[in-house]
Amino acid sequence: MTSLHALHHTGSPLLLPNAWDHASAAALAAQGFPAIGTSSLAVAAGAGLPDGMAVTQDETLRLTRQLGNRGFLLSVDAENGFSDDPAQVAAFAARLAAAGAAGINLEDGRGDGTLTPATVHAAKIAAVKDAVPDLFVNARTDTHWLRIQQDETEARLDAYSRAGADGVFVPGLSDPTRITALVRFLDVPLNILYSPTGPGVVELGALGVRRVSLGSLLYRVALGAALDTAIGIRSGRPVTGNVPAYSDVQGLSGE
Template sequence: MAQKDGNLTLTPSKFRPKINACHPARGPLQEHALTSPHLDPARNTVAHFRQLHRAAMPLVLPNAWDAASARLFEHAGAAAIATTSAGLAWSLGHADGRALPVDEAVGAVARIARVLTVPLSVDIENGYSDDPKAVVELVQRLLDLGVMGINIEDGRDAPAILTAKIEAIRAFLHRTNADLFVNARTDVVLAGLAEPSERVEETIRRATLYSAAGADGLFVPGLREPTEIEDVALATRLPLNVMAWGGLPGAAALYKLGVRRLSAGSAIPQLVWGQAERAARGFLETGHSDPLSADAKPFAEVQQLFAASR
């Protein structure tokens, strides 16, 4: 990998023989529409969401954590909305890390889906269960809400556990004539599950397993070195999803490396809550009102975002 004058020059890679293409659809498909009162059916199909991963630039997702943030991000121009499991858990009073009760998660997703007109993808962590049947039951509930995609992770579990879950989801979708974009997340890099010299190979090994099981995409949070990004992208058929990180190249450069999806993760809620804490501390210390309105979005504009849902 070489970089000159801001332009990335791709160099030969030992992983180059594989192609970076999206998985073909498996079995007969049925599109699920959102329940929003102002939805655009043409923009709310799994086929459309899948096509967003084949565009001329990465699909950029500013992950939402509640209905308000989801609606705001769509208004800002997001072509699709994905949730952040950390932000969602925090907003409901739980720590991140598989601690969110399933019913609370589904309730939050229902509220988010109601206000959107673009595809919604939901981060379900590990499916909140090690039992593939329980994960399938959750998937069915999400499909009933109009969800178009999910992220499901291996975490520190053996790859065989996530493989079994993806296979169960794919079998259920085929059996019910339904469709869903299944984005398989591997935490090899983020959780340090392999030595630095071996993490690309281990990521690719898991990507191969998850692809064979029926995954539609590959999410590798923490992957940020250009050469490693390129190697993973070239070695898998799945569209590669990376997560925003300090020092990560911009979307155009990432696309040249093979990235097809870029997620903010929990960065935006962390930013918002950092700013909110500073504002609260300042108000508590001084009681001055002016700083509270300096960068505030006008009340009427926020209210208008939800006018159609009243």
Template sequence: MTNQHHSTDQQTKARTLHDLHRPGTPLVLANVWDAASARLVAEAGAPAIATASASVSWTLGAPDGGGLDRDRALAQTALIAAAVDLPVTADLESGFADTAEGVGETVTRLLATGAVGVNLEDADHATGELLPLAEAVERIAAARAAAEAAGIDLYLNARTDVFMLGVGEPEERLGLAIARAEAYVAAGASGIFVPALIDPDSVAAFVKAVPVPVNVLAFPGAPSIAELAGLGVARVSLGPGLAKVAYAAVERAAREVYASGTYGALDGGLDYGRLNGLFQ
């Protein structure tokens, strides 16, 4: 039974988010960080909205990787979820908690924002290393239990940073990542996210070995969406890519006006009417 504070609409969005993960026809997520970026991405045709932890951290004046606190991350998620009528999934780093119980509390609070998906990673930002597998598994299980208690079929995207952190010898990493993925699926993960896994042969091998949808991180020079689809990928994320583009535009325009007193970099941007129109 769904708790009263969670609407039927939220459960519908949760199921939609699950359904959008189709191997070979990937869900493409141009990750956002505020209400305006969420609206712009929705209008561009996105079927779902995802935050990127780095982008949200930067816009709130904090570094990524443990610099942001749970309250502000969830408040920003709530603003984004209220701005769009699409499923929203939030990147909450390692859950903004030191314990599995705390991760469960984070997920309970996340669902209260209206979001229906979460990314949880297995890196310990304090040490720069992976969490011990048993601890990481316990945190995934706690997140799933919290969602079940709330009556929402949360899309739990479990991220492993085996490749991102360069754990072990290069030839060992695929096997290590698969082992972690299998443990996370057994604990209740809906999908697996492996940033820095981008070599086509390795992606194909990982997809074949893991029984749930696989998410990769895309960036300039990475295989195209069509190529990733051909490898069986079910989700492609741009991560902080859009925020970096936006902030680079700010930097260019600011440098121009202070260096030369001209405004050329302001040409071609969105006008007031267009921006105001996002919120009418």
């Protein structure tokens, strides 16, 4: 199997769809996606818990055990590592790797709308790479979501790459000029979160982006489709769209 590291250097961006359970991951894998991520929002919502509050550690590990070593490369969204203690984050990352994860996503955003100090987040990254050198660490900064200036983004990404991050992730960034500037600044692959109103995968690749994540988009689309279908049936409208047969979904249990 091609490594997750190698998939960031094929000449085209790695399109990473994000699953939320075994069926969604198996269905995506069946469509030929070599790497699949998890969505922290979907994991949290499925458990009735808030996202980004470091309360879904057990659920994240449980899903990793379900999806690891299934014939595709798994990148796990681990929020902020569920701790500000680098040793604890590294220990959890090692458990994820043992369960079959090929990569981990670590964010510096906090549930209260602030950012973890860059030195603390860099220490987490360094500890993970020391404990699990082969695990692909995608270091995320939430500066653009929090409307923090570009120079802070660059400073944080530089600190994270120096700490050993294999790639960096800037969700909320969609401006081609700023993306190009970051690509030129960085020595590691840049990950961008796909936005239906932003550049497409081909355009992002032309800008130098190496990885395009779908985040919680698929989960939210699926939830919206379920609501639309239920409301439509209640209103007497026919069911439309792509509806997998019972046997198709049943078949995913063997994937």
